Amino acid sequence: MASSDHHDHHHHHDHTHDDKSTTSWVGADGKVYHTHDGLAPHSHEPIYSPGYFTRRAPPIVNRDFNERAFTVGIGGPVGTGKTALMLALCTFLRDNCSICKLQVTNDIFTKEDGEFLVKHGALPEERIRAVETGGCPHAAIREDISINLGPLEELSNLYKTDLLLCESGGDNLAANFSRELADYIIYIIDVSGGDKIPRKGGPGITQADLLVINKTDLAPAVGADLGVMERDALRMRDGGPFVFAQVKHGHGVEEIVNHVLQAWEAVTGKKRK
Structure with missing residues (x-):
């Protein structure tokens, strides 16, 4: 995705959620991630590879299983x-x-x-x-x-x-x-x-x-x-x-x-x- 598109996309996000904060950053995989409304970090970029089992996201081990099993x-x-x-x-x-x-x-x-x-x-x-x-x-x-x-x-x-x-x-x-x-x-x-x-x-x-x-x-x-x-x-x-x-x-x-x-x-x- 071209950076200008991304800027527009973020502008759109900020406009839609103008009472919430949006944070953006570039992840280790080179994709632009952001979070808003307290959502999980996510990227809207297209996926070009079917992905690799060995490189899948690992389970989050330090989360509180008492809060959610x-x-x-x-x-x-x-x-x-x-x-x-x-x-x-x-x-x-x-x-x-x-x-x-x-x-x-x-x-x-x-x-x-x-x-x-x-x-x-x-x-x-x-x-x-x-x-x-x-x-x-x-x-x-x-x-x-x-x-x-x-x-x-x-x-x-x-x-x-x-x-x-x-x-x-x-x-x-x-x-x-x-x-x-x-x-x-x-x-x-x-x-x-x-x-x-x-x-x-x-x-x-x-x-x-x-x-x-x-x-x-x-x-x-x-x-x-x-x-x-x-x-x-x-x-x-x-x-x-x-x-x-x-x-x-x-x-x-x-x-x-x-x-x-x-x-x-x-x-x-x-x-x-």
């Missing part, structure tokens, strides 16, 4: 199985651990996913918050996370929880969580999009802490080659972990849970009970 973000395109994974994680953890699970679900215009989880008994209704973003879901998990922080902190304090699950509304291959929001990021794609999806890349695929390739049973129907997906996922993720799954049928869920709990132990210093 260890937060797992679940993102991915529309219809890949995010809500099914939420249900599976809630059910698995509820039955097997004394970890408390709460959930905030983000969608554009509907609270349907939250209602689905209540209906299927994932968690008691009072432990679920549905957030309607009213716009692109990725904005609420990356650029302006404030709409999520409130409900997450509230749930964390009400139930003294160890673990929070935050589902993003279905979005694109570039939708990734801000580290200010998610201590652990799961990105879920599915086989029906074709075996080319992993190599198309995008920050979700390359930089999520865990990539889940769901609905492997659909491979024959869409002519997708799981071997190709495995090869490309290994290459694109630079050795970062991924799991083949059929979440609806419970396949791969335990493996996903173990990845989450290992990260929870590593970041918080707690041990699973």
Whole structure:
């Protein structure tokens, strides 16, 4: 982005938020970052590379987990199985651990996913918050996370929880969580999009802490080659972990849970009970 454009952009920001302070700086990656309205630092520059697993933003280890519990973000395109994974994680953890699970679900215009989880008994209704973003879901998990922080902190304090699950509304291959929001990021794609999806890349695929390739049973129907997906996922993720799954049928869920709990132990210093 040309510097004159950037100046105009900032002028626009300052004009829109003229009662708030805007601070700008150049990050280590050379992008111009800014913060306003108390938002997480962010950049509006285009992303030219799908990103590298080894260079992903590390979890923020010095944050206060008493204020907001260890937060797992679940993102991915529309219809890949995010809500099914939420249900599976809630059910698995509820039955097997004394970890408390709460959930905030983000969608554009509907609270349907939250209602689905209540209906299927994932968690008691009072432990679920549905957030309607009213716009692109990725904005609420990356650029302006404030709409999520409130409900997450509230749930964390009400139930003294160890673990929070935050589902993003279905979005694109570039939708990734801000580290200010998610201590652990799961990105879920599915086989029906074709075996080319992993190599198309995008920050979700390359930089999520865990990539889940769901609905492997659909491979024959869409002519997708799981071997190709495995090869490309290994290459694109630079050795970062991924799991083949059929979440609806419970396949791969335990493996996903173990990845989450290992990260929870590593970041918080707690041990699973």
